[in-house]
Amino acid sequence: MFIDERSYNYNMKRTRRNEHIRERLLDAGLDFFSKQGYNGTGIKEIVDAVGVPKGSFYNYFSSKEDFAANIIRHYAEGYWREWSTYFLEGPDDDSLSALRYSFERMIEKHKESDVKAGCIVGNLGAEISESSEICRNAMQTVLKEWRERFAKYVLIAQAQGTVRNDISAEELADIFCSVWEGSLLRMKIENSTDPLKRCINLMFDKFF
């Protein structure tokens, strides 16, 4: 196939530019939704922050609801990338210690942040589970993926003999998911990372 190099370059540039705008809209949306909630945020605020006309928003997203569902997936990918980096900094041969280390690093990050944004999945879960089935499904999928990934590391720790074997890795991951989300919520309400620290200490010292 003959490729017109100028047109190819132009299209590549345009694709990259579009991806860049889409990414910036998602980042701005995540930021606004974290601070003001879904219903407290207008599309206009987001496009103004990014500096694009309101009409172009609809080139990327079919509705505010579709936008929020994409933010949930975007956030989950970023969260997992960050968490994995921390996990890899932990000891290679001790899965439980690496898990603990990665959550301790996450807590430090929350502590350093001025805004106690918490977890966007938990926040939107509380606000719009009842009103948006599209977003509820996206949140349910993301939480399931996190639990499955977490359970794999717990399973390794069980094989290494550092985690109890009378409860399955899936059940341990499941309860940890609830207590971590609940602790993030309490971090917001108490404006302190202490509930997160107590959660990690009690779960890793006394439960796992």
Added chain:
Amino acid sequence: MFIDERSYNYNMKRTRRNEHIRERLLDAGLDFFSKQGYNGTGIKEIVDAVGVPKGSFYNYFSSKEDFAANIIRHYAEGYWREWSTYFLEGPDDDSLSALRYSFERMIEKHKESDVKAGCIVGNLGAEISESSEICRNAMQTVLKEWRERFAKYVLIAQAQGTVRNDISAEELADIFCSVWEGSLLRMKIENSTDPLKRCINLMFDKFF
């Protein structure tokens, strides 16, 4: 002191009527906030639902924020009344079983309800902790009171020998508060009471 009986009766009636309207506004607000969130609800919807003019709202509450803080306290009182009734239905001489029974009854109530409203303290905590210091303080106080009350029953269970003694009642109440709030959040996201059931089973069978 001389009391004018007619004026006394008139004032008593008016006070009762005012309390009645205040209560109905709080109930309607709780309902709307649970379904649509704080920012998704307008004062007009609430006064229309109760059937009072918008102006009279401000006889009872100085602002929407003040209204929300009062709803949080109103909800907490109602929740505690309901929970205590269930607790008293449980066995007198076994505090742990009575605690478990009361939470199992709460789960049934959530199951029967069409709307997975969850906990208004958790929901508003996720939505407006960053934007309203007044509401954040009200939520923090309410969660503290719940934990203290719960810890008293755990302490009795520890004295009865049914709960482990290597973790203090306060710490057990603290982690339970996080995991219960997290499970309520997951009930909303998963549109199922299963996360609540797994929380109660794992906490009462394997942790306490």
